[in-house]
Amino acid sequence: MPNWGGGTKCAACEKTVYHAEEIQCNGRSFHKTCFLCMGCRKGLDSTTVAAHESEIYCKSCYGKNYGPKGYGYGQGAGALNSDPPRRGVLKRSGAAEVVLCAEDLIYTPNL
Numbered sequence: 001m002p003n004w005g006g007g008t009k010c011a012a013c014e015k016t017v018y019h020a021e022e023i024q025c026n027g028r029s030f031h032k033t034c035f036l037c038m039g040c041r042k043g044l045d046s047t048t049v050a051a052h053e054s055e056i057y058c059k060s061c062y063g064k065n066y067g068p069k070g071y072g073y074g075q076g077a078g079a080l081n082s083d084p085p086r087r088g089v090l091k092r093s094g095a096a097e098v099v100l101c102a103e104d105l106i107y108t109p110n111l
Contacts, residue, residue: 010034026051
C-alpha cells in the first residue's frame, strides 16, 4: 500500500519526518528536535554526533561509554586540567609564584 503524503518515521519518536525537518544518521531519519544525545540529551549536529550501533551520542558521552579506559585516557580529575604543566612551579597564588630552581627558592612577584 502506498505511503500517501507521509515521510519516513523518526527513529526516536516514531512519528512521520518530513523532508524539510529531516536529519539522517546511520541510515535512519530523525526530526531536528529529536536528534539528541542518548546520554546527556544535548542537541546534536553533523559535527558533534558519534553513533554506536543504533544509538547516537555527543562525542563526550561516546568517549565516556565506549572510549579507551585507564590512566592517561581522560578519566578522573587529572583530565580536567587543559594547561600544560609548568616546569618548576610549586605553588601559585594571586600575588606571586614560588619557583623551584636548581639550588634554592626564588620569590617572583606577578607584574
